[in-house]
Amino acid sequence: MFKAIQTERIPVPDNVKKELKRILGDGRVLDDEVDKMLYSYDATRIKMPPDVVVLPQTEEEVQKIVKICYEEGIPITPRGAGSGYTGGSIPVKGGVLISFEMMDKILEIDEDNAIARVQPGVITYRLQQAVEKKGLFYPPDPASYKFCTIGGNIAENAGGPRCVKYGVTREYIMELNTVIHTGDIIHTGRPTLKDVAGYDLTRLLIGSEGTLGIFTEATLKLIPKPKAKKTVKAIYMDIASVGQTVKDIFKAGISPSALEFMDKLAINAVEDFGHYGLPRDAEVILLVEVDGNPKAIEDEILEVARICEKNGAKVEIAKTNQEAEKLWEARRALSPAVAKLNRTKINEDIVFPRSYLPEALPRLREIGKKYNLKMVNFGHIGDGNVHANFMINGLDPDEVARAEKAVEEVFELALGYGGSITGEHGVGITKAPFMRKQFSPVEMDIMRKIKRVFDPKDLINPGKMDLD
Amino acid sequence: MFKAIQTERIPVPDNVKKELKRILGDGRVLDDEVDKMLYSYDATRIKMPPDVVVLPQTEEEVQKIVKICYEEGIPITPRGAGSGYTGGSIPVKGGVLISFEMMDKILEIDEDNAIARVQPGVITYRLQQAVEKKGLFYPPDPASYKFCTIGGNIAENAGGPRCVKYGVTREYIMELNTVIHTGDIIHTGRPTLKDVAGYDLTRLLIGSEGTLGIFTEATLKLIPKPKAKKTVKAIYMDIASVGQTVKDIFKAGISPSALEFMDKLAINAVEDFGHYGLPRDAEVILLVEVDGNPKAIEDEILEVARICEKNGAKVEIAKTNQEAEKLWEARRALSPAVAKLNRTKINEDIVFPRSYLPEALPRLREIGKKYNLKMVNFGHIGDGNVHANFMINGLDPDEVARAEKAVEEVFELALGYGGSITGEHGVGITKAPFMRKQFSPVEMDIMRKIKRVFDPKDLINPGKMDLD
Structure with a gap:
């Protein structure tokens, strides 16, 4: 599933190129080989170049691009920063790739209504910085937040550590402008907390991975910036106690703003990478953050520490924001650290109902052992979202074959507990073969028919999600 | 728009009745005249009887009912408690009405994962009581929560006062079982906070007013029960100061769990009804509730009181839960009090981006004056959701005609500010003529095509939302 599925690739004829240039x-119409290579891949490292890259600056330009391409039967693939883990922005069938790097404006921050209007190419971090200056807060924080774009976040319904308390991208999108296949714009949603007129097309579009239309503008919901936060680190010698801790924290009525874990292999990878002073013999490290009213979190962090200790952990509360930052640095170092373990990282993001994690985590590791693969598990234990990483040599066909089997078992494990094959990354091309494991033929049929409503010729980000 | 639009009514032939009885x-198959009348109306008081009422007890029975009706071309209308304000559960085309009164079970409350599995007929209040006993919380609180059902809440994406802090029903539905026209069940969503596999059919179904399929089971997200709450009452002599107060509260980083207002006519209606000691000369009364950590809300309620006073209000903080309860009693008395003002209540629930309320509220009143109608405004000022009520004599054709014009202007006012024709009640039949005011022909076309995907023969709750 991580080798590219070569399909028919549709070239852009000269008359269309000419029209695009007009x-x-x-x-802003790129078609030399270097440019095409630059826009051919995402974080999966699968490469499939488009035939032409276009860089619109306005909604009207996107409308014209879509209209002419659709009429001429040319596939259209939208792309944010190309930071996705499932190939969502890869132009599987060639054609035209629309990059939103020149539509990166924050159009408005409306403090009175706590909303922001943005173009799809705005970088998540830049938006967060801008609204935080005004005492507001945009919670979704995918690991790539420093370079990924809001448009991509909407397409994938991005998550992140803070989602355990604040919810995912879906909860923060109030309105969308979407160019559909005819070149028309549909405006869905309202900039209000309540609006129940008509079908909820906004949320149908969120997480649709760019397969239904091309986003050109979004209104985001903002909330007051939490006044303070506190972090605790807890070191465990067994997995069951971690599960009990998570249960106890929620039972105590505490809603942590992050509840992250890393397993022994992850801890050691981080230590090899940067010497953060993590104990190499620990089975699991838990990082718990609470945020909100300063007095309230003072109580809550002590309660969290007590719960961790009661469950046998060695506990450290960060005394200052700097100390907390240091704890989180180790967590953030995970991705680059794990990447060093081997040539190819297969990063899956399965989800379990969280109470099953203590049982599921050892079974996950068993899969790694069974196929003799280097496996590192970490992620968002508070919402059951586990990043199961196989670190392989992608040039070794035997290892690739074993990894493919292992990934399939990982998905089956998650689905067996009533979970999902993806909590954050989406389906794209890498998980497309597994859609049928999660959905019945009747459910697949409905999704395909909805795809057809928006895209009768199958030209809008084709080849994704097993919907063609 | 509040008189029933008589359409072709499709009777249920004897062979189908026989099969339903089998x-x-x-x-559990009712077809005498009294029963048909009992299931013919909702809170709009529009009456259109079904030809047969069925009372399934299981998902399998619903599948069989839908399958046979759909094959035989008989309209199917699902009904919860019939508490809706837009005719969503009225069997416009006759046929079979499915009442969920016998599918009212709480199937499971899973404390470890903070979820509940329920049948659609469970009463919202009963669910809330059951989960609160376990320290958990289901926030959506439509005014009818003591008798409305979760199935109806999902169909209408119900709101309520607490939604300003906690979000609407949509945010609390994790999974749905839905019987589609073939009699098949589609299972959408996962019992996890994150799940991005496939299109978000769950949220497409939420708020679809029963027009896409028949819900038979739902998994609800629960959160920790807030540990404490505090209420403040603020009395204002002008509307602009109320608007400034709302802005200031959110600017202070406070997220109130309710932020309700009633205008002068509403205050006087309540006083006529029950003598709650409200000042009849006040322009607006604001009720603000904060909840959460006891120490945090102690600070917050004082801050809210300070903000109200700074804006010229006379302020009273409830010292005990009993005192708070008394303040809220007056708010809850509004509906029955307003109902006494005349024979017919036209209850609209428009939404404005909240910063426009100080400007929009006087304009709303002007509409009442222009058409010489008794008008009462109250509602959820924190999320911009205003209940604009015209109290008319529905037997007076002239008054009805004026009210129809006034309602149209009310909708235009809301849409002019970028708001919505409905924040909580849905579209149903009463707002169906106004869908085209909020949506473009292209947007309407997409909604109609989606309706067709789920309901090719237009038999699932037909005649609603202008989608036939």
């Missing part, structure tokens, strides 16, 4: 000017 | 037994 609309955008020569400088 | 499936359910004689006692």
